[in-house]
Each structure stands twice: as C-alpha cells, then as structure tokens.
Amino acid sequence: LNEIREEERALISREIHDRLGQSMTALKLDLKRMHSYIDTNPDAVKKLNAMIELVSGTIIDVQRISSDLRPGILDELGLVPAIEWYCYEFEERTGIKCILKLDNSDYSDSQINLTFFRILQETLTNVIRHAKASSVSIKLHQSDRGVTMSIKDNGIGITKEQIESYRSLGLISMRERVKQFNGTIDISSKKDSGTKLTIFIPSVNL
Template structure:
C-alpha cells in the first residue's frame, strides 16, 4: 500500500523503519560492544515518537549473582546515581523488576510510581521505558530510556522497543560468545605451548636415552666380537697344541716303542732256548709294549684323529660313529655326502661340533639311535644330528650355564653361520648347523 508522508500514521511507520534500520546498521559495525551500544542509545534518543530524553543506559545481567551491572550510558548522571546504580539486584526498583519479569515496563513518573524505589538528590520528574534484552528466553540485560513524564504508547511502540531489545541482546550475546571463544583460544594456546614444552623436554630426554643406549649397544657388540675372536683364537691354539702333541705321541713315542719291541725280539732270539725264565719275561715285556703302543695310538687319535686331516670330515665322522657304536649301545644312521672341504679350520670346527653334540647325546639323551646327515645345499654346508632320546629340557638352550651349547653356537657364529637346537620332551633332539661355503 503506498504511504503518504503527511499522514501521521505513515510518518510513524517511516520513523520506526528508519530507527530499526539504523540500530541494525550500528550493531553490524565492528566498533566493539560498548561503543556499539552507546551508538544504539544515541539513535533511540532521536526516536521522536517515543519522546525519549537524552538520558539512557544499559545493564548487563549476572545470572549467577542475580544482579545487573551498569555497562554503558548516554547523558549526564550525578555521581551519587553512578555509585548507587553500579550494581542493581534482581527485583530492585524498575530495572531489577524487569530482570525478574522479563517484561517491558513503562513508568509514568519517578515520583508517583511506587516501584521506583530509588531516589536521588536533585532528581527531576521523568518517566521510563525499561526494555528487557532477550534472545529467545535467554535474559542478557536491561536497557533504560528516560522519557517525559507520562509517556504514552503509540500503536506499535512496545513491539518496536522489544524488537530493538532483541537486536541489542543478539549483539551482546555474540560479543560474549566471541569473548568466551577468545578466552578459550588463549587458554588453548597456553595449553599447547605448555604441552609443546613438555613434549620437547620428553623428546630431549628420550633422544639422550636413545643415544646412550645406542652407544652402549655398540660397545656391547664390539666386546662380544672381541670375546668371540678371543674364543676362536683359544680354540685354534688348543687345536694346534692337540695336533702337535698327537703327532709327537704318535711319532716319537710310537717309534721308540716299536724300536724297543724289535730289540726285544732280537734279544729273545739271542737267548739260549734252555733258559725259560728270561724267555717268559721277554714275552710279557713284549705284551706290555704292544698294549702301550695301542694306548699311544688311542691317545693320539683322541687328541686329533689323523683321519680328519688325511681323508676329511665324512670319514672322520664315520670313524667316530663306529667308535661310539663300539663303546655305547648307540646305532648310527649316516648319510654324509662327500663335500669337498679344503678349509682345515672349518673341518675341525664341524668335527668338534659333531663330537660335542655326540657327547651330549651319550650323557643326556638316553637315546639308542642317532641320524647324522651332512650335505651341501646352495652355498651352505649343513650338518644335522638327530637323536631319538628324551629331548632337551625347556630353557637349556638359553641357559647361561649351558657352556657346551654356547661353545657350539659361538663356533658357528664365528664361521658366519647359524645353529638351531630343536626338540620336544620325549621326541628327541635335533641340532642343525648351517655354515656358508666361503667361511
């Protein structure tokens, strides 16, 4: 419907529209809450139809303490007023009543309205509009506007004032939320900074620990390697010593005993046959020399079987197996391929591992069959020794007291190979040694 500017009704409508528009514009500026609210009060005091004086203010609600706190004002107020109105409890005077009821209030005169409980020195007669500031049901404060005495409602004044109250309340709520967000963000930033500092500290400590650990591990590896080298060196010395003693015992003692025996035979022939006593003594001496020669051969072979150096590992294993068969009730099942092994140290190591494993079988396994398999596969020698005894008790493999097993493992590791001790209670034990060809 077209409006006529001279018609009072349409003039009011235009003014309402302009005021609402101006309030909305002010509240969209980014001047900060207090400045925005002061500008809103300024706009409202220019609302002719409401006949507002240039005196107004806004309280913000503190719902926990149930009080209104004076937030901003427009116009001149006495010091007494400012001091007394700083904090107004809910229910007190006009503004406190609006805080309780949440309803718009109009008061005709501060002197005649009994609800206007607070009086001030030099107070002039005036009326009030007290507008609740609410978003939905949430109460955020109160806006008071001074008027002439006996302000009269015009047709839509209540709706307009409540709408403006809603707009102001929205602005206050947004600002409070922003403030809360800002505080929260600041709090988070402090937390993140603290946490980062903590993590940095932990990370530095960890780095230090890792470095120390790495250093200790490196040292341990070096010491282990030195020990392994030393062990191997001692084994080699022992082996050389055994070989030397075996050779001396075999050659020198053996030759001397053989010469002694031959001398004895000559002596026997030179003695007259009618002297039985010396003849018998020579006979028994000859028997003693024979058994000493056998002992010398046994000792020399046990120290280091010559067969190992002359015929190689397979024959040495076969010979050793026969020796065990003679001395124990073990039956051997041998499957040894003729693998060309011209590395004397490797041959010795594998043979000693075989002997140590067999000693364990005889001492601990209570077995009657042993399977031995020696072969070459790809670029590895594989020696497998399996008994049908009671099986290795759990924990023995890792036991630091198992010096025999440790010795085997160390020999194999020195050769760059690997060893496995497999077995279950009642199902025998299998030792698998794998060493690389190039070792």
C-alpha cells in the same frame, strides 16, 4: 682363540704319537723278547703275557687319543671320510648305532671341515654322557646356500634350561666355532624323543 687351540692340539697329538707311541711300541717288543729267557717258568710267562696285553691296550689308547686331538684322516682325505671313520669307531666303542647320510660334495675348506668335525665329536660325547640313546642319525648336505649338518639321537632329551645354560661349556664352544663363520646352530629337544642339533654355515665362507 679356536685356531690357537687347534694348533696346540695338533702339536700335542704329534708329540703323543711320535714320542709316547714309539716308546710303548719299543717296550712291547722288549717284553716279547723276554719270552726266551723265562719259558721254563709258567708263572713268569703268564705275568709277562699280561704285561704285553696291557702295553698293547695302552698303545691303542695312545693312538685313539692322538687321533681325537687331531685326526690325520681329516687333513688327508677330507670331511666325509673323517666322519665315517669317527662314527665307525664311536659305534664300535659304545654300541650306539650311527646312521649316516652324507653327500659327496667338495668340502675343501679345512677350517670349516674342522669346525664340523669338532662339533660332531662334542655332540657324540654328550650323547654318551647324557642321552641314553641307542642310535644317532648324522646328515651332511651342501646346497647353494651353504653346508648343513644335523645330528639327532633317540635318547631322553634335554631341557630348555640345559640348552641355554652358560655352564654347558661344550655348547658354548660349539657356538663360538660356528659364529666365526657367520653360521647358526639350533638345538631342539623333547622329553623321551631325543635331541637334534643343526649347524649351518653359509656359502659365502666356502
């Protein structure tokens, strides 16, 4: 099921990038060309500049949505650069500091890399929505036993009931992703001391 979802995401990402992205870029160029026709009308120039700014912002949004759906950097450069890029974007967008400790092991399995990346995305989304955190620590380590990723925020924490709730679709999706590789996911939290999520995938899958 997750594989089908990822194929759909990849298709939608390409469509957004190739069609919508190119159309918005063409529209921006057309708007810029209109400057020469309305230079004598200050109000029209002001309105046109506002339209160009709006289109420019929309192009950035389209690029971000496309990357979130299927980040090309993950396929092209691998897991560690993808995490570094995503955390940089996250920090710029939210102001929440990301503290990274990532080893440079060879993370060569594309499906496992995608699993770790999707869990990172979902966890950081939860941090924005619920944690009220100012920083997040992300660690990635490979040993003879397997690969471990931990994500810990310094926010308000969550209750045991929230962790175990079947209504938490994000947590259900994380567990499904890890289960297909015989991995484990552990979530621990204390009130006002943040939440820590630890994912482990054994080396038999690597």
